[in-house]
Amino acid sequence: MMLRHDRLRGAFAELVKTPNSAVGAAIVVFWILVAVAAPVIAPYTPTEMHDARLEGPSLKHWLGTDHLARDVMSRLFWGTRTVVALAPLSVLLGILLAAPLGLVSGYVGGRLDTLIMRGVDILMSFPTLLIYILIITSFGPSVIVVVISIALGSIPPIARIVRSLVMDVRSKDYVSAARLRGERRRFILLREILPNVSGPIVVDATIRIGYAIMAIGALGFLGLGIPPPTPDWGGMINEGRPWIFAMPWTVLAPAAALSSMVVGLNLFADGMRENAQLR
Amino acid sequence: MTAFLLNRLGTMLMTMLVISMLVFFIAEVVPVDPARSALGPYAPQEAVDDLRDRMGLDRPAAVRYFDWITGILEGDFGESIHYQRPVGDLVAVRVQRSLALAGLGFVFMMPLGLALGCIAGITENRLPDRIISLISSIFVSVPSFASGIFLIVIFSLWLGWFPGVSMPDPDAGIFDAAKKLILPVLVLALDEIGYLARMTRVSMAEVMHSDYIRTAVLKGISRWQVIWRHALRNALIAPFTAIMLHVNWLIGGVLVVEVLFNYPGLGRLLLDAAMRNDITLLMGGTLVLTFVAVATQVLADIGLYFMNPRIRFERAAR
Numbered sequence: 390m391m392l393r394h395d396r397l398r399g400a401f402a403e404l405v406k407t408p409n410s411a412v413g414a415a416i417v418v419f420w421i422l423v424a425v426a427a428p429v430i431a432p433y434t435p436t437e438m439h440d441a442r443l444e445g446p447s448l449k450h451w452l453g454t455d456h457l458a459r460d461v462m463s464r465l466f467w468g469t470r471t472v473v474a475l476a477p478l479s480v481l482l483g484i485l486l487a488a489p490l491g492l493v494s495g496y497v498g499g500r501l502d503t504l505i506m507r508g509v510d511i512l513m514s515f516p517t518l519l520i521y522i523l524i525i526t527s528f529g530p531s532v533i534v535v536v537i538s539i540a541l542g543s544i545p546p547i548a549r550i551v552r553s554l555v556m557d558v559r560s561k562d563y564v565s566a567a568r569l570r571g572e573r574r575r576f577i578l579l580r581e582i583l584p585n586v587s588g589p590i591v592v593d594a595t596i597r598i599g600y601a602i603m604a605i606g607a608l609g610f611l612g613l614g615i616p617p618p619t620p621d622w623g624g625m626i627n628e629g630r631p632w633i634f635a636m637p638w639t640v641l642a643p644a645a646a647l648s649s650m651v652v653g654l655n656l657f658a659d660g661m662r663e664n665a666q667l668r
Numbered sequence: 669m670t671a672f673l674l675n676r677l678g679t680m681l682m683t684m685l686v687i688s689m690l691v692f693f694i695a696e697v698v699p700v701d702p703a704r705s706a707l708g709p710y711a712p713q714e715a716v717d718d719l720r721d722r723m724g725l726d727r728p729a730a731v732r733y734f735d736w737i738t739g740i741l742e743g744d745f746g747e748s749i750h751y752q753r754p755v756g757d758l759v760a761v762r763v764q765r766s767l768a769l770a771g772l773g774f775v776f777m778m779p780l781g782l783a784l785g786c787i788a789g790i791t792e793n794r795l796p797d798r799i800i801s802l803i804s805s806i807f808v809s810v811p812s813f814a815s816g817i818f819l820i821v822i823f824s825l826w827l828g829w830f831p832g833v834s835m836p837d838p839d840a841g842i843f844d845a846a847k848k849l850i851l852p853v854l855v856l857a858l859d860e861i862g863y864l865a866r867m868t869r870v871s872m873a874e875v876m877h878s879d880y881i882r883t884a885v886l887k888g889i890s891r892w893q894v895i896w897r898h899a900l901r902n903a904l905i906a907p908f909t910a911i912m913l914h915v916n917w918l919i920g921g922v923l924v925v926e927v928l929f930n931y932p933g934l935g936r937l938l939l940d941a942a943m944r945n946d947i948t949l950l951m952g953g954t955l956v957l958t959f960v961a962v963a964t965q966v967l968a969d970i971g972l973y974f975m976n977p978r979i980r981f982e983r984a985a986r
Binding site: 409508510511513514515516517518519522523524525526527528599603606607610611612613623626630633634637640641644645647648651652654655656659 | 679682683686687690691694695698802805806808809810811812813814815817818820821824825916917919920923924927928938939942943945950954957958961962965
């Protein structure tokens with residue numbers, strides 16, 4: 390247990406060595422802390438209505454109030470929770486759905502591989518945002534539908550990456566050894582291959598969380614995201630847009646928060662990738 | 669050659685067939701009562717029954733799909749529930765506007781993205797590369813709706829240079845029209861420039877490390893000659909493919925930009941259709957937009973085939 394802990398710490402120390410990934414990690418950690426501490430640091434509850442609507446920044450409301458007289462800063466802080474919880478969740482779901490496809494396709498090969506990859510190619514040529522819109526229109530916007538549609542949209546690229554990783558590992562000696570030992574296919578896939586391809590999958594997942602944040606934001610912006618009054622950065626931009634010229638802060642704040650989060654994640658992922666390549 | 673073209677066209681038809689089934693399934697089979705959801709919960713039952721009748725919802729799904737798809741092959745996309753006009757007519761007008769927007773975005777982003785990427789690739793790990801790489805990382809990470817908000821606030825609110833909405837005005841002169849399009853086109857281009865620059869950088873750096881470039885340098889050719897005559901052509905193949913395969917991302921960008929600037933293109937039409945549960949319009953528009961995406965990818969593939977002799981001979985040898 391001790392050993393494992395040290396290894397983890399070593400890996401983290403190495404990650405933070407490159408300045409870009411350190412900055413990225415700092416940004417991401419900052420927003421995670423905001424999400425955790427939202428009830429403590431937010432001055433008001435996110436749905437509480439105050440006296441004045443569309444009021445500029447003041448001591449009482451640092452980022453002003455929105456069109457329903459709600460405190461923008463409180464909504465911003467609480468909205469962090471939506472993003473921090475839902476984006477990783479949808480990526481995780483996407484990996485759980487796509488990884489088996491990629492594993493089987495890459496390891497078994499042959500007709501099954503051709504069939505799965507044909508399907509993946511076809512889905513890849515379907516514009517992702519249109520898939521989301523279609524699914525959300527049919528099922529109605531809700532947290533679960535948003536998460537599931539983003540997960541479904543990420544299946545083709547994840548399956549493809551997992552497949553190519555598996556194909557690299559498939560012909561390694563330890564896999565042949567396991568095969569010669571007479572291990573079952575399931576054992577080889579889960580115990581020999583999966584642990585050895587999981588590193589790159591994690592790096593890819595980090596980038597994908599960034600995409601998921603953008604997708605949740607875009608859906609909120611289009612009015613198809615998490616239904617109101619739950620605070621959500623994309624939804625805040627959508628609601629504040631008609632008043633952008635009168636009260637730019639109500640839209641600038643969530644737009645900047647969302648951008649900084651994705652920038653942080655991508656810087657962090659870049660660092661991870663560079664590290665993986667150097668080794 | 670003919671075999672290659674036929675293969676591509678076959679794949680394209682297959683793709684469109686599967687996608688049309690998917691679209692039909694998600695949009696019309698999944699909702700229990702598409703007529704009710706199109707008209708909303710407060711519509712009288714007679715109106716819903718009437719619409720059910722017109723949509724032919726009593727027939728089995730397979731028959732409905734077959735009717736829908738054969739209609740489309742004859743150019744009949746059905747009638748929009750909300751606008752009560754043929755979907756084909758509505759979409760035709762809008763798709764032109766969206767293509768114009770996307771085309772302008774392309775004209776803007778290609779030279780900039782490629783040039784930035786080339787500079788970064790040539791100066792790999794030195795200062796210009798560091799700066800360009802950081803900027804493109806940021807551009808890649810900022811979603812188009814956010815960068816659009818930033819640009820609107822900076823250029824229309826604070827500086828007052830360009831309008832923040834882009835409703836085209838048929839009576840406006842070219843100058844006014846251009847002024848309205850600058851911000852949307854810029855947002856669209858920013859969305860892709862980072863990605864394009866990153867792709868080009870990697871590809872350029874790879875080419876610069878290759879043996880044939882070393883040979884050229886050792887022959888004593890000037891640096892610019894090496895880059896211009898030897899490296900560029902090979903280095904640009906990868907980003908060209910990458911950007912064509914990225915057309916789905918571009919479509920997402922177009923949709924967001926159209927909504928952000930109130931530009932009446934296909935993206936906004938689709939979103940309005942989604943908001944109003946106008947299923948026939950949503951299905952038709954989605955199919956057209958997906959067709960544009962798939963066709964672009966096929967064209968890119970064919971273009972690549974002619975650009976890159978390696979692919980040509982590899983296939984011939986097989």
